[in-house]
Amino acid sequence: MSYDGREIANFVLDACDAAGRNVTNLALQKIIYFCHVWTLIEYQKPLLKHQFEAWEFGPVLPYLYRDFKENSSAPIKSRAKRMDPATGQHFAPRPNLEEDLKTHLLLIVDHYTKLSAGALVALSHVEDGPWHRTWNHKSKINPGMKISDDQITTFYAAVNKPFAAKIG
Numbered sequence: 075m076s077y078d079g080r081e082i083a084n085f086v087l088d089a090c091d092a093a094g095r096n097v098t099n100l101a102l103q104k105i106i107y108f109c110h111v112w113t114l115i116e117y118q119k120p121l122l123k124h125q126f127e128a129w130e131f132g133p134v135l136p137y138l139y140r141d142f143k144e145n146s147s148a149p150i151k152s153r154a155k156r157m158d159p160a161t162g163q164h165f166a167p168r169p170n171l172e173e174d175l176k177t178h179l180l181l182i183v184d185h186y187t188k189l190s191a192g193a194l195v196a197l198s199h200v201e202d203g204p205w206h207r208t209w210n211h212k213s214k215i216n217p218g219m220k221i222s223d224d225q226i227t228t229f230y231a232a233v234n235k236p237f238a239a240k241i242g
């Protein structure tokens with residue numbers, strides 16, 4: 075079930091466009107993080123192929139950050155692109171989601187896109203949470219500041235889902 079972050083980013087951006095909501099690079103990173111978190115909890119499988127890194131303002135997928143860096147703090151209007159190695163052409167990938175996963179992700183997107191980027195950062199920085207433990211790592215070495223799926227599962231398994239069972 076693991077997807078490329080660009081596929082999920084484009085899914086989130088499409089859902090935001092449909093709902094008339096703007097999203098910045100900072101907010102998008104956190105929304106995708108929470109999509110990954112709650113999919114790990116609900117399905118016991120990672121949503122994404124790649125791990126998040128602990129950056130100053132929360133969990134980040136570096137390649138997605140680079141894709142949307144030019145937007146700065148402005149709403150994102152473009153889509154993440156990937157190159158087809160066979161043709162060399164760039165395209166905006168979309169995930170092929172099963173209906174139940176699509177509904178699950180739309181619930182998460184609906185909830186978290188109602189929050190400001192600052193509120194999303196605060197939620198991702200929760201004390202003793204995966205970002206907090208990675209950012210404040212006790213040893214001298216923490217290569218890549220990677221946030222593991224095990225850290226996410228251990229912490230969020232004890233947290234109640236903050237979103238409703240239906241969109242609204």
